[in-house]
Amino acid sequence: MNNLGDLEIFARVVSAGSMSAAGRELGLSPAVVSKRLRRLEDRLGTRLMQRTTRQISLTEAGQGFYERVVAILAGIEEAEAFVSRRSALAHGVLKVSAPTSFGRMHIAPHINTFMQANPDLGVNLMLRDEFVDIVGDGYDLAIRIAELSDSSLVARKLAPVRRILVASPAYLDKHGMPETLGDLDSHVCLAPHNNDTWKLEGPQGETIHRPLGPLQTNSSEVVREAVIGGVGIALRSTWDIGAELADQRLVQVLPAYEGSRNVAIHAVYASRRFLPAKVRLFIDYLAELYGPTPYWDREQGAR
Template identity: 75%
Template sequence: MSEFNDMEIFARVVSAGSMSAAGRELGLSPAVVSKRLRRLEERLGTRLLQRTTRQIALTETGQGYYERVLAILSGVEEAEAFVSRRSEQAHGMLKVAVPTTFGRMHIAPHLEPFMRTNPDLAVNLVLADEFVDIVGEGYDLAIRIAELSDSSLVARKLAPVERFLVAAPRYVAEHGLPQSFSDLENHVCLAAHSGDPWRLIGPFGAVTWRPTGPLLTNSSEVVREAVLGGLGIALRSTWDIGPELAAGLLVRVLEDYAASRNIAIYAVYPSRQFLPAKVRLFIDYLAGLYGPVAPWDRN
């Protein structure tokens, strides 16, 4: 079915970002890819992609068509896996978006066993602290650390998140500990300059604090190193600084306050009737790694 193959080529061009990249993945020349896309647009009677010399972009019609094509291709992949009894083995390309620090610390070290168990699988792990457009950018799933709102996506909770105010003993020795929540204004507070306030639950309910300090950065990892170095107080998750807390390299500050427990680590993926085996197996693998009491909280 040449029409179906054209749909596959179209989807691959969108996910790869260019006709040349899609051609390399498919083993086709850019000229052939371009020809097949033109044929698809002529058959549909509409333009799906806006092309420039450097990039492509979906038209409004192309965006809607792309979302439906992904659902079709996913269904075909699942059907083929069922018929060939490969539903318990991942295969193909798995594209995953992961927060930078969490991906480096808690996913990358565990990829080797999963990929060894699934030798027909290739993984494209994209580290990004921004929320990506899962459908529009061709991701199979994303890992998000958030309090999720309602959306058209499906989310599975992988692990709870504990977040506390912490500081290094060196900072405490030099500046002391805040004795009350309002006393934070007399201390150096460290945060990436996303503008997000600290939302905490304390003895008298929910409170909010907008951190300010001498360090400006867009990197959560820089904040992590700064608080370990004794520069100030930061709001950090135990998945990020659990070992340092256990070793005494960091101490709790204002121990009656912590972030909302509604924040958790989720696997988020498009709502589909048939979930591809590669997505299901990867999510099951991560859920097994973390569990209701994650490794970083066991001490």
């Protein structure tokens, strides 16, 4: 097998997580995979990974090498697609990570349309609320809803996020409507414990409020159900509670205050260079689907 084949085996071992799993995907025995990796390390004169047949971990040199190998293989994939006139179509398997609620509500219902337009593509959509290691865990891209800090990753904004303070009519009937931001101190405020402050923008600019309440949870969906159930006031994204606003199970409170506009929905991926067609087309699809004014806000405005 040539040197390029050794690079492909190395990348597959890293993405699969073990030599045995990579061997099954490639139709090779673990012994052959191990031999190819040793040959690659001997040629480079450095150790790329600590490994057993069940588990691997990259060395510092191996991590940097893997990031460059992925870019090389992506470039080859793009070149082959161009030559075969398939550059306009996605093919292979697209591995995507997305937040649980957002993925369920605003990605999963639209996957079928994307896959029908790209029949040679498979999609592996993993829903989890923790940030994944895109390179280390073998993801093509991740959808993140956050105020992103500087990093080595590339991010493309897909849509703005509008977050508002809401409560149920039953809660407000019992506890009253807050008139000022200071009134929140006498109300039950709901937030996951890992989001212990609300960064709000209002008439006086940016302000920070620390929500206090009896409910502690690591789940945003628990907070969502609690505010609908009348437990208290919560800061929620309109993509999450649009239906409840429409049927008045939730109403907006303190409309002069909204969450920081720096939070947005982003597609995050490892490198801008040699971006595979499957990644580019999926990002373009979501960007067009959501747009500068996402459909969940347009629908709410129409109502």
